[in-house]
Structures are given as C-alpha cells and as structure tokens.
C-alpha cells in the first residue's frame with residue numbers, strides 16, 4: 377500500500393516537472409493526469425485540476441496553510457492528500473458539489489531578495505494565495521511588491537489571486553487593518569480574506585474561494601467562446617435586431633438582479649468575479 381502510494385507520488389512529482397513548473401502556457405490538468413490544452417476548451421471537458429501557489433514573506437504562515445491543506449492538523453498520517461515532494465501537495469476537494477483536484481505549491485523561497493530568480497513559482501500557478509501577516513506591516517508591503525511582480529507574469533483577469541491577511545487571531549498585535557487589506561486588494565484587482573491558521577479560521581474558505589474563482593473564469597471563458605460563435609453565425613444581423621439587443625442590454629442594466637451582481641463585485645466575496 378505504502379509503496380504503491382510512493383510510486384504514485386513519484387509519478388505525480390515527475391509529471392509536475394514534465395508539464396513544467398516553468399511552462400508559461402495556459403495548460404491544465406485533466407483529473408486523469410493528462411495534459412489538456414486550454415485552446416481545445418469546448419472540445420474537451422472543462423479542467424478540474426488546478427495548481428495553486430502560496431506566496432508571501434517569511435513567517436506569514438505559508439507552511440501552516442499548507443499543513444492544514446495537507447490534513448496535518450487532523451492527522452499526521454493522512455492519506456487523503458498525496459505528498460509530492462516536501463512542498464507540493466495534491467488533494468481532491470469538493471466545492472459546491474463539484475470535485476476539483478488542487479495541487480498546492482509551497483516552494484516560494486521568502487529568504488531570496490531577487491524575485492526574478494524565482495520565476496518558476498511565479499509562472500507555474502493557475503491561481504495564487506498571496507499571504508501577509510496582519511501583525512507585520514513589512515509583510516503587507518512585501519505582498520504588494522509580489523503582486524506587482526506577479527502581474528508581469530500573469531494577466532490579472534485570467535489568474536485569480538486572493539490577498540490573505542493571516543494571523544487574525546493576534547488581535548492585539550495587529551499592524552494592518554482589515555480596511556487597508558481590502559483597499560489594497562481593490563487596487564490590485566484581487567480578492568481579500570483574513571485568516572488564522574492557528575484557529576483554523578477561514579483557511580478552507582480561502583482554498584474553496586480560489587477554486588470558485590478559477591471556475592468562474594473557466595465558465596466565463598466558455599460563455600465568451602459560445603458568444604463569439606453565436607456572433608459569427610449571426611453576423612448579418614438586421615438593424616432592428618441589433619437595436620433590440622441594445623435595448624435588452626439597457627433594460628438588463630436596470631434590472632435589480634444585475635444591479636445586485638454589480639454591487640457584489642466586491643473583493644471580499646470570493647464567490648463572484
């Protein structure tokens with residue numbers, strides 16, 4: 377049993393290297409470990425496997441986050457989570473009734489000053505959890521720097537990022553207010569959550585939130601594709617039809633449910649884009 381698990385881990389590890397931590401392409405895993413191209417979305421099933429990278433200054437709680445993900449808090453011998461190397465974890469999670477395979481990558485070396493030498497973690501993620509400690513203002517500033525570096529590698533609209541203010545249990549030592557965190561997330565066009573790994577507060581909300589963000593982008597990508605197809609097949613649209621579509625859009629904007637959607641486009645709601 378153990379040796380077969382180890383074999384699986386090794387296979388997975390080499391697989392990770394094969395589709396490459398350094399591959400900037402938009403490839404995705406299928407749940408059967410095979411690589412599928414995002415170009416073929418529409419013909420192949422939508423992706424259900426995601427790589428999530430932990431970033432942040434030293435001591436903000438990345439390892440603690442990874443431990444909770446790996447199940448160390450429940451049991452030191454959890455076989456729900458495959459350990460693929462010391463800092464890469466794979467786990468099947470169910471979010472909103474749909475399964476997803478999440479590979480959590482905790483390879484960021486926070487001791488290195490030069491971010492550019494660490495382009496692998498920067499490029500390898502489908503999504504990022506950008507951690508700081510609410511008790512350490514320097515780590516908050518570092519998170520901003522990392523966000524800027526990340527922007528050079530990953531376009532914001534395609535790659536979900538959640539800014540995570542960890543250690544929120546340490547109320548008396550707080551150096552960064554929640555509103556500062558929220559404002560920073562709004563400026564950097566990412567989501568925001570405060571967590572405590574010590575209290576296991578909001579940690580799974582962050583993991584589930586990142587899966588939701590990935591799915592929202594996946595779904596809107598597919599919807600756009602469908603829309604483009606419909607558009608190309610109705611290119612010779614008559615003027616009255618075009619006018620009707622325009623009116624429909626105006627009406628939709630005044631529709632209360634659309635207004636709610638626009639309002640909820642706030643950075644602390646991890647279940648909307």
Ligand SMILES: Nc1nc2c(ncn2[C@@H]2O[C@H](COP(=O)(O)OP(=O)(O)OP(=O)(O)O)[C@@H](O)[C@H]2O)c(=O)[nH]1
Pocket residue numbers: 432433434435436437438439440441485486542543544545546571572573574575
């Ligand atoms: N009170 C409190 N302590 C925490 C929390 N998260 C992590 N810690 C503690 O903070 C210290 C650093 O946590 P790590 O998980 O090692 O931080 P890291 O980001 O992996 O640090 P590096 O490995 O240096 O990059 C440890 O002593 C943790 O126990 C939290 O939510 N609350």
